Amino acid sequence: MAAIFKNKTRRTLFIGAAVLALVGLGIGLYAFDTFIGFSDDIDENPPVAPTLEAAAQGRQVVYRIDATQSEVRYNIDEVFLDDNTLASPVGRTQGIAGDVLIDFENPQASQVGTVVINIEQFASDSGLRDRAIRRNWLESSTYPEATFVPREILDFPAEPVPGEPFTFRMVGDLTVKTTTAEETWEVEVTLAEDESTLTGQARTAILLSTYDVGPIEQTIPPLRTEDELRLEFDFVALRVEPGALEASAEADPAATAEAET
Template sequence: MNRNRIVIIAVAALLVVGAGFWVFNSVLGDTQPASGPMTAIPVAAQPTSVPDPTAEPMPVTPAATDQPTMAPVAPTEAPTAPSAETPPNEVIRYQIVADESTVSFRIAEDLRGQRIEAVGTTNQVAGEIAVNPSDLSTAQIGVIRVNARTFTTDSSNRDRAIRNFILNTDQYEFITFTPTGIEGLSGSGALGQPFTFTIRGDLTIRDITRPVVFEASVRAESAERLVGVATTTVKRSDYNLQIPSVPFVANVSDDVVLTIDFVALAVTQ
């Protein structure tokens, strides 16, 4: 074997080893943990319903005209419910409780020749809802944030591939949904009655934002507690989410089903 051939073989071997290290680090290497607990971005809600003209006017003090402020709540801390009854025409703010909520994605793939549905879940979600029970048409939903670093499936290798290669969570930690409109809500609310409606908004995954529509259903278990679910289907290709070439995985679907199952509790103003 001549010297040139030996050099070529050595260079090829180094390239193979280097490629192996690149594949490991970019697909199966360690990833950054969540930077901290999730906090809700306060929704800029104002009472929008028309006061009862027959009601006796209430005195207004300078403090009463100020915009109420609210500190974000860590996911393990349930917001404190109001102790008194909520008067008609008053907006109630609710915050999603991470410990009782789940965000999931579902996507079909061939794994070792078998068609399966890969499911990833996390409870690291935060957001606010503002509702006037006397006029549901004025309901508002704030920005919903999900920590993409915390998604887990039934495979640790898949989890690392999702965080490292598909979602690039070291650089893009959060997935955000910014609502732009609610359709199908009207009238007044009633405890125990489910309400179905649609939520339009902008979904940002990594550095790409696309308009999506969630189909939602929400029910008030009490004046202080809302439970609901919202679902949409997005195209993986719309967000340029590439699947790494790994053994045993093929034919990954372009459709991804996103679901938010949430509990939201009223907070003091």
């Protein structure tokens, strides 16, 4: 009887150990896949945005965002639950496209075109964080781009002065994944004295819960974030000379057709 009991005990211990090993292996593979490997296949090409076109008459000028000199940043507060440590990571992307049209004869008719941001390219100081955000919350392999479509420009100056900064607000529709919501950006812009470039910064704050991407909570490592995400957009936009769009269409008709849709 004692021998039978010992055999059953050994068998139970063996089965328990095997189950724990399988569970541990599953957790380990999940953690590895989510936070360490397997590497993401990220499209590093700049996005394409719909283009604006200046009227043939008057003094309208189109400025196109130069992605190499521009950057969108996010900043969010997070708490590591194991030691109650606070952090405010910053993620950056230069995957940006969009146009601005300044009407020098009628500044109130100036426009900001659709701004497209490649959110799959966001990179912070932690590759683990970036992969987790891409896979579990932004799902950016499926939804790689966010778009902002301005609907109203408020407080645009009656007469922008080259070399002097001016401010205005943009109200429009921000789309992340499958959700679109109204957001307002505070914008400060400086027009170069020779009118060749626009430089500026736009700021806003959004709620992750609005777009079903947070607040973020995870167990490896144990942390949670606030719901509010702060966004900053530093940009340089270069003057588009008349005929530039036609020239680019001849060079790459497919890209131009995509931009105009």
